Amino acid sequence: MTEVTRENAKEHGLTDEEFDLMCQLVGRVPNLTELGIFSAMWNEHCSYKSSKRWLKTLPTTAPWVICGPGENAGVIDIEDGDAAIFKIESHNHPSYIEPYQGAATGVGGILRDVFTMGARPVALMNALRFGAPEHPKTRHFVNGVVSGIGGYGNCMGIPTVGGETEFHEAYNGNILVNAMCVGTAKTDKIFYATASGIGNPVVYVGAKTGRDGIHGSTMASAEFTEDAESKRPTVQVGDPFTEKLVMEACLELMKTDSVIGIQDMGAAGLTCSSMEMASKGQVGVELHLENLPTREPNMTPYEIMLSESQERMLMVLKPGREEEAHQIFKKWGLDFAVIGHLTDTGRLVVKMDGEIYADLKVQDIVDNSPEYDRPWKESPKKTEITPDTLKNTQDPIQSLKLMLDTANLSSRRWIWEQYDHMVMGDTIQYPGGDAGVVRVHDTKKALAITTDCSPRYCLSDPFEGGKQVVAEAWRNLVAVGAKPLAITNNLNFGNPEREEIMGQFVGCIKGITEACKTLDFPVISGNVSLYNETEGKAIMPTPVIGGVGLMRDSSKMMTMGFKDKNEFIYLVGGSEKDVPWLGSSLYLKDIEGIEDGAPPPVDLSLERKTGEFILSLNEKSLLSACHDVSAGGILIAIAEMAIKSKIGAQLYNLDVIPAWWFGENQARYIITTNDCASFEKLATSNNITTLKLGETCGQKIQIGDNLSVTLDEVDQIHGKWFDRYMSQAA
């Protein structure tokens, strides 16, 4: 085999130091296949070299955590022998190059991470960031990404029960597509990616290997340049039909006791999956690539090891169980091949037709993968924006109408109607609420799921922003009546080699950590996507949080829509005297035209206290509707509750300035009740501030005697923005 050069290494994204380290570890200059393996394992995407140091600081434990980060997905105990398994993953760069396929294969990848662990996926979620609506390519991205997510999830028959979408010019050249999947399994039937048992067969199942996405994971770690187009041939096409069969076949096989370890082939395909399995089990692997099912003739070992063809899995079986497994895969019409076995050498040996193409010590690559403590610079603090600096004095109903007619506050129905959110027959809260809720099949229990992020806050103050994103996810779960249990996170940032970007990253992680600790809301899995930049312009720091909570009795689920006329509307966690927090708020952006200012500070103990109060009221069945207050503030929240239910609200004439209705102060909820006495008594005894805002009635949203808007009008404004936007030609 010919030795590679320093130049080759550079082309593979390895620095000079990394090249030297590689040669030193191997004891010679590696050949091309070996270089490919190194570069795949050591790139940012697989090695987490810039982020590892900080990820280690995240809180990852709680009594209910069965498996934290480090596996394909995290696992929590949801009682009665049931477990919930979930993770989030980004597919940002592929989606920019080909939105439909990029988003589709992103969904496919996260589904595999979950069913690899023995779980049946029960819900999908996503978090999307697009450029400014005016940008000429935005519609193209929205269309492609949404139909790609739907195309894959719908075909698989897994409901997409929610998500979040935001538009901002910072994503013009770098959209974000994060997909989350939640599955359920029995706690004693969870599968891990660990290889063990010298001599045991290594088995390949699923789709055939083609030349798809070779260098995809290297691409995922590279900044975009103008010639992003030239990277196109690496696009992978998703085949949800095959994935559905792979999933059914794997779950069927897992009912037997023949599987020792299993790992999906995701980024860097066979390389990453075999390395990880071997490393976790402290064993060696010998692969015979001539046995591997390929789609195209004459594929080289280099190509086979690096291919990112989708819908493939690698397993280690108990000896002698190959035939049993083979029969299952045959029934589902899938490829099945024994492609190697485990050895006691601790080495990855790649052979094809008798010739050796790679011979590397697994632990050398895994343990010595570079880890950087990149320099970082704290983001400068922004000033607080106080109400006396506001110029606009229009009444709150005027502002409400304007704000609902924007990309970021309008209804996302256009999106979620393209997702089958009901298949599997367990979805009890559709998209459009505070969290998606799916019943645990054939039980009374339900899981609540949310994805959240506030990049504007994180940009202005990464630490407070980091706290806020976790708090908001927590609040959304509380608002539907679930006990928040754990989160997964997707850290989307720019180039970590720039100090200010690394500063954002570190700040957000510290904020997330603090919030997770105070809220008892550990991180059990996640993903990091760096280098989200185009031409040196970074995206906003976007740490997406996917939260999961448990509801023991799904009949106690809360929803945001008003339930009846003549009920009382309260603000929980706030008062007339609160100074509205306007820095980085939508009110400031949409009404004052300013994007600036310190984001709302998050008092995490208050957050916890208020949330627990809401949950206790729900236990006592004192609440009829509940919605957390987030972007846009109180009046936006009330309007959403009214629009949902087609029941109006008469709000009292309060002694407040117009901007009070739109402040983004944290730890607040809007609720309705018809038992004011009990509610107020409990609030007082729990030391919770509340404010009676008004009553549900009629077909208008009205403040005092004079200011009002009909429900029809706000519904039209809020409901039609997206359809109108998407039907205009680009």
Add this chain to the structure above:
Amino acid sequence: MKSAVIVFPGSNCDRDAYVAIRDVLGSEPEMAWHGDSSLEKKDLIIVPGGFSYGDYLRCGSMAANSPLMKEVIKQANEGTKIIGICNGFQILTETGLLPGTLMRNKGLKFICRQIHMRVENNTTSFTRKYADKQVIQVPVAHNEGNYVVEDDVLKSLQDNDQVAFRYCDESGTVNDDTNPNGATDNIAGVLNKNKNILALMPHPERALSKLFGSDDGRGVFESLMG
């Protein structure tokens, strides 16, 4: 009642259909694999929703050629009651058991939402629990639900009372605005001439309890109990 749900590669509402039969009819259906060549005689067969064969080529076209479908066709001709839901509807038209075909939604987008439909024939074994012209709420979730038939076939469907359901609004109005997918004559569900086969795009098996948004779909299954 002896029943079966046919499972194709890519079916994904097979479990939903199973639950509907179990919970409403009170008996467990056999989950019959498409690749088998025999099926014990049944009173009811459900061809469920999903993406059989990935919906590639034409929805339902490959499933219609599955070995077990020969048996389904045979039993259908012998009077066994058949329900095709969503992809099941597409499969049944591809086998020729029902006229017409399902093309892409007029908006070219997948639509998942609650819709209303009007019961147009309440004298069949699938609809007798409903009142005549009753408006019911059930969800749709499809990309190819645009039912297309030639004019003369449409006329014969109308003449033989073979239209089971039409898309409408809450108050029962049937027109273009209440047609989610462009289906000819707002047809949401059709029957064969003998009225022992019902196929519909909306999902009655997803509307069995108010917890899931509506329980109006129960009528289809309750009607079968006689």
Add this chain to the structure above:
Amino acid sequence: MKARVYVQLKPGVLDPEASVVSKTLGTMGFDTLSKLDMGKFFDIELDVDSTEKAEATLKEMCEKLLSNTVIENYKIEIQS
């Protein structure tokens, strides 16, 4: 034996996809477009030794799977 098979909707059957594509081209400014129809094709290789056999096999494929003869026409072109 190589062949190409074309499948296309029968005239008169409304094709929602083609009509949207054609409308979209219109709004994109292609104002010289006067008509647009769509169809699909299959490039097929068969291990048979005569055109007759190929023709017969392809015909059967079309009737049974490749086309829905209720709404579609097909055309077989043997190439070599």
Add this chain to the structure above:
Amino acid sequence: MKARVYVQLKPGVLDPEASVVSKTLGTMGFDTLSKLDMGKFFDIELDVDSTEKAEATLKEMCEKLLSNTVIENYKIEIQS
């Protein structure tokens, strides 16, 4: 001016549809089938008076809408 435009996946790009169709034909008993690829075509009529203009318009249509040039190739055939 009449033309037919062919659009097909680039070689090497996975075509799950073609592979399922070809597998299904196999299980249906068509055992002489050795290869199957799929594509789509557009029959287009343009109100232009020269082949050059037609060619240019069609090319633009393909680049902008009819094909996804990231994964597909197209071919233009002017017919009359």
